[in-house]
Amino acid sequence: MSDERIKTVVEDLERTLLVFIRKHQITHDEYRHATDLLVSSITAGEDSLLLDVFFAAEATDIGNLGRKASPQAIEGPFYVPGAPALEPPYIVPQRPNEGGDPLYFSGCVTGADGEALACTEMDFWQADADGLYSNIHPGIPDWNLRGRFRTDAQGRFEVKTILPPPYEIPKNGPAGRLLSVLGRHFFRPAHLHVKLRHSGYKELTSQIYFQGSDYIDSDVANAVRDGLVVPLRRKDSASELAARHLQRAYWEVRYDFALMPD
Numbered sequence: 155m156s157d158e159r160i161k162t163v164v165e166d167l168e169r170t171l172l173v174f175i176r177k178h179q180i181t182h183d184e185y186r187h188a189t190d191l192l193v194s195s196i197t198a199g200e201d202s203l204l205l206d207v208f209f210a211a212e213a214t215d216i217g218n219l220g221r222k223a224s225p226q227a228i229e230g231p232f233y234v235p236g237a238p239a240l241e242p243p244y245i246v247p248q249r250p251n252e253g254g255d256p257l258y259f260s261g262c263v264t265g266a267d268g269e270a271l272a273c274t275e276m277d278f279w280q281a282d283a284d285g286l287y288s289n290i291h292p293g294i295p296d297w298n299l300r301g302r303f304r305t306d307a308q309g310r311f312e313v314k315t316i317l318p319p320p321y322e323i324p325k326n327g328p329a330g331r332l333l334s335v336l337g338r339h340f341f342r343p344a345h346l347h348v349k350l351r352h353s354g355y356k357e358l359t360s361q362i363y364f365q366g367s368d369y370i371d372s373d374v375a376n377a378v379r380d381g382l383v384v385p386l387r388r389k390d391s392a393s394e395l396a397a398r399h400l401q402r403a404y405w406e407v408r409y410d411f412a413l414m415p416d
């Protein structure tokens with residue numbers, strides 16, 4: 155971000171907030187209350203959560219304007235680089251008794267002109283059946299439900315994981331207290347996270363949501379976008395179970411990604 159850009163944006167923010175303070179007759183005590191809230195959110199370990207739940211998705215949308223490829227989504231606070239590289243057939247690392255129904259996530263990756271992108275790296279992470287993330291929340295093995303896999307020669311991929319639930323963002327800290335005052339819930343709808351990387355193309359950060367799932371229309375982070383919501387198909391017939399060598403119902407979800415040239 156150039157100094158010139160910073161000057162332009164900050165001066166406009168300053169003008170906007172001065173008008174806002176005058177409009178709402180914000181007192182000094184109220185102003186100090188707001189700055190204390192920001193500081194306490196950071197010192198409570200919430201990092202930028204307080205601002206992200208309101209603004210991160212909107213800023214992400216700016217990068218999607220005029221985009222002729224798959225929309226990017228917010229990264230969220232739980233990405234950790236360095237997830238293990240998996241070997242095909244791809245199954246994300248999980249505990250022997252991992253909760254949640256089996257889920258097969260598949261699709262293909264192309265360039266914006268439809269060319270198949272073989273060997274695209276897909277850096278995947280998601281919540282477990284309790285809505286918790288490994289490497290973040292205690293009591294979960296490192297890299298559980300995280301892993302990197304690649305597309306095949308035709309740009310296709312498939313990975314076996316578990317169906318994640320909706321989960322609540324931290325609600326007992328400063329951000330949660332503010333959301334409570336606003337009368338909002340704390341849930342994000344169920345989703346998968348993935349970053350896609352291929353040389354010659356821009357890295358894409360995506361989130362995949364499921365049609366009809368709880369909180370899909372009231373995400374606390376307001377980050378659900380039509381282009382990121384796909385059908386979730388339940389599979390439970392004898393032939394479907396036999397095809398996957400499973401004795402229990404499972405789910406399939408498909409999403410095709412298009413990457414922008416670098």
Ligand SMILES: [Fe+2]
Pocket residue numbers: 230232281345347
């Ligand atoms: Fe998430």
